[in-house]
Amino acid sequence: MTPQTLFYILIGIIIAKYLFDTFLNALNSKHFNDAIPKELEGIYNEEEYLKSQNYKKEKYKFSILTSTFSVLLTVLFFVFDGFAYVDAIARNISDNSIIITLIFFGIILFASDFITLPFSYYNTFVIEEKFGFNKSTVKTFIFDKIKGWLMLLIIGGGILALITWFYKLTTTNFWLYAWALIAVFTILMNLFYSKLIVPLFNKQTALEDGELKTAINTFANNVGFKLDNIYVIDGSKRSTKANAYFSGFGSQKRITLFDTLINDLEIDEIVAVLAHEVGHYKKKHIIYNLIMSLVLAGFTFYILSLLVGNNLLSQALGVEITSFHIGLIAFGILYSPISEITGFFMNVVSRKFEYEADDYAKTYSNADALISSLKKLSKNSLSNLTPNNLYVKMHYSHPTLLQRILNLKK
Numbered sequence: 548m549t550p551q552t553l554f555y556i557l558i559g560i561i562i563a564k565y566l567f568d569t570f571l572n573a574l575n576s577k578h579f580n581d582a583i584p585k586e587l588e589g590i591y592n593e594e595e596y597l598k599s600q601n602y603k604k605e606k607y608k609f610s611i612l613t614s615t616f617s618v619l620l621t622v623l624f625f626v627f628d629g630f631a632y633v634d635a636i637a638r639n640i641s642d643n644s645i646i647i648t649l650i651f652f653g654i655i656l657f658a659s660d661f662i663t664l665p666f667s668y669y670n671t672f673v674i675e676e677k678f679g680f681n682k683s684t685v686k687t688f689i690f691d692k693i694k695g696w697l698m699l700l701i702i703g704g705g706i707l708a709l710i711t712w713f714y715k716l717t718t719t720n721f722w723l724y725a726w727a728l729i730a731v732f733t734i735l736m737n738l739f740y741s742k743l744i745v746p747l748f749n750k751q752t753a754l755e756d757g758e759l760k761t762a763i764n765t766f767a768n769n770v771g772f773k774l775d776n777i778y779v780i781d782g783s784k785r786s787t788k789a790n791a792y793f794s795g796f797g798s799q800k801r802i803t804l805f806d807t808l809i810n811d812l813e814i815d816e817i818v819a820v821l822a823h824e825v826g827h828y829k830k831k832h833i834i835y836n837l838i839m840s841l842v843l844a845g846f847t848f849y850i851l852s853l854l855v856g857n858n859l860l861s862q863a864l865g866v867e868i869t870s871f872h873i874g875l876i877a878f879g880i881l882y883s884p885i886s887e888i889t890g891f892f893m894n895v896v897s898r899k900f901e902y903e904a905d906d907y908a909k910t911y912s913n914a915d916a917l918i919s920s921l922k923k924l925s926k927n928s929l930s931n932l933t934p935n936n937l938y939v940k941m942h943y944s945h946p947t948l949l950q951r952i953l954n955l956k957k
């Protein structure tokens with residue numbers, strides 16, 4: 548194969564992925580006006596339903612705009628040897644391959660984030676604002692960006708530097724070391740995410756004594772679940788959308804409730820949502836997810852180790868010196884069809900886990916309360932009640948509202 552052929556293959560993959568995503572989005576948009584299934588009637592009144600449809604349409608148009616812009620930018624960057632240009636800048640600054648890699652990715656990631664900044668600003672302060680979701684201020688928005696960049700710099704930069712170093716030391720075997728590093732990092736993140744990362748962006752407070760806490764403790768005692776760590780997070784700082792999640796394991800396990808969730812739902816509904824989260828834990832989903840992502844990471848690093856040293860990858864992107872960072876970019880694109888497939892299967896498993904967690908909530912809490920909470924949450928986030936089947940299969944980590952209700956009513 549010539550570098551030229553590989554270049555066209557890379558461009559082909561980028562465009563094919565864009566076309567496929569655009570096709571799926573268009574397919575999904577064809578169902579925006581479908582009749583609402585009988586089980587979902589009454590969630591919206593007429594005015595709210597109209598609003599939810601406008602929200603979907605606006606989001607859809609916006610996604611076409613952003614994805615088209617980003618694919619055009621990417622293709623132009625390829626055609627005009629952008630990677631070779633950035634590579635030359637990095638090589639001018641240092642001779643050290645680790646520092647070159649860091650500067651190279653630093654420039655690319657920072658520049659692309661900066662260029663797409665107007666889109667994320669528009670999304671938050673125009674679209675989300677218009678539909679009443681946005682609670683974020685420009686100040687919060689800017690600080691979030693800066694904190695995000697700093698985290699990327701420290702955590703992302705640290706990991707990238709170590710992986711480049713492993714590659715320099717061991718070449719073919721580097722994937723084993725990189726895998727071990729990611730495994731340790733993933734487990735630590737799972738354990739300490741709520742303690743280390745969340746506080747940078749949100750305030751968390753232990754759930755106060757009161758009716759809700761008593762109801763939660765009663766449930767926890769009934770199912771023999773030791774639950775000392777229930778936290779409330781100020782999600783309302785950014786958006787009215789509500790959520791709840793489980794994190795950590797062992798002594799670090801905790802449940803986090805958005806303050807918006809507590810505002811929107813009745814006590815029995817919150818307990819039902821919590822029962823669903825406890826279901827994830829009891830059915831060992833947290834551990835299974837961790838194992839799956841580690842196996843997948845190992846597989847990805849192994850394939851990377853087979854390809855990254857090939858000088859074709861660098862030459863295809865217009866760089867004569869075979870280099871790890873250019874290899875990583877080319878690999879990222881070559882691997883993206885595989886990650887579509889693995890992503891598809893991860894979603895299949897995730898939806899299965901959601902059913903299991905719902906079943907757990909049905910057995911140990913209250914199916915009707917969970918149904919009414921799911922309906923309220925869907926209504927308050929103006930969610931799509933009639934998504935397309937194929938779109939759901941590709942993109943949904945949760946079953947649709949209809950599927951979940953039918954399962955809970957079984």
Ligand SMILES: [Zn+2]
Nearest residue numbers: 823827901904
């Ligand atoms: Zn769940």
